[in-house]
Amino acid sequence: MKVIELAEPYDKSVIYPGKIVLALGFFDGVHRGHQAVILAAKEQAKRLNAKLAVMTFDRHPSVIFQRKDPANLQYLTPLEEKLAHFKALGAELAYVVKFDEKLAHLAPQAFIDKYVVGLNAVGITAGQDYTYGPHELANMQNIAKYAKDRFEINCVALLEDGGKVGSTSIRAALDKGEVERAEKYLGYPYETTGIVVHGFERGRKIGFPTLNIETSNDKRLPAPGVYAVEVKFNETKESFVGMASIGYNETFGQDLAKTLEVNLFDFSDMVYGQKVTVSWKKYLRPMVKFATVDELIAQLKLDKQATINYFEKIN
Structure with a gap:
């Protein structure tokens, strides 16, 4: 799996020149819900004769939006672990985007133009709660407006298993010592x-x-x-x-x-x-x-x- 790091404004020469399908998300934990997104993108890539790429960020968006100290943030899967999971799930490319003030303040249209179309994506797959800017504007319900028929959109429903399978639920389980519940949501210990x-x-x-x-x-x-x-x-x-x-x-x-x-x-x-x-x-x-x-x-x-x-x- 090739890892490509991007920072706004990125160098176009580092972009993979062929067709890709992008799995979009932060993917902390790469839990069962995330796995469903990446595996759905894998099927989409096969159908569209494109490479499977996964995009993530180098740090949690809360560093910018909530001014959290990055030194105090703790992840379920730090970047090295996350990339290993992507590779195991069949990703051929991973784009790691620096989440800074420049990226955070891109308008939704600009984000789609630069970080989807600009990466030669012919399709994207994301969870139904994925956002790429202000929640009320940059959500999966509005993405077709920004896509303008330039790529195929695949929205994956949230996974429920006695509650939403999500990174927040897994953190809460770990904070109570409930490692067996965390494993249930992660799909692995x-x-x-x-x-x-x-x-x-x-x-x-x-x-x-x-x-x-x-x-x-x-x-x-x-x-x-x-x-x-x-x-x-x-x-x-x-x-x-x-x-x-x-x-x-x-x-x-x-x-x-x-x-x-x-x-x-x-x-x-x-x-x-x-x-x-x-x-x-x-x-x-x-x-x-x-x-x-x-x-x-x-x-x-x-x-x-x-x-x-x-x-x-x-x-």
Whole structure:
């Protein structure tokens, strides 16, 4: 998949010269609703003998419209992950557009002229709630007016599954620790990628050695708590099951930094510096401040058994 970055006003020489069908959206999470849009665009591209292209933005529009600090924004799928999903779904091109003041203030007609027709799109596919400017003007109901019969329009209905399948619903589920509900909406387990770093080795001293995982600030973590997880080492592709905690280690003191720690079962290798991917499978319990370390150890034994029981059940 070829990735092409654009910034307003873009350099026309970088545009793919052939016919494309564009799947349009921000696509945070690339959840089941997004997948439906991209796969519908794939069928449209096949029918129109064009390449499948997906357009997204380099940052969330709220950075401009709501003046949010980009350093504090957390995504379900940061750009690198998002692009990997696009490729897996069959995209041949990905346009990553810089969302800045210049782009934000393009009139709807100008956006369609430059970022659809200007990219040689013979068709577009988008969800019914897609907008390309002010909601009341630049919506899918009005797009034919701006298209002027220059490309085919395919509008995909919103996906419902006990509620709208959307990025907002998935964020809300993760913020409650409901990783199984998030997986239902995503169509795949929610994942966090990070690097194994040195910690305080408290877990090792009490018989539960952990991998301390440093994650990117722009990636949303599930709510603090203890979870059953599966961990894949990206280099070797080996996977192991275990239990993970997100929290502040309050049993060992106050005002400690939030950490992500994973205790893998039947694993004792030294893997500092390695990249791992954590798949969040099931929420087990909230974080608790224990009165003694012995109480913590007793609970960790229960957590381990609950994790073993969970994986035995699903397997």
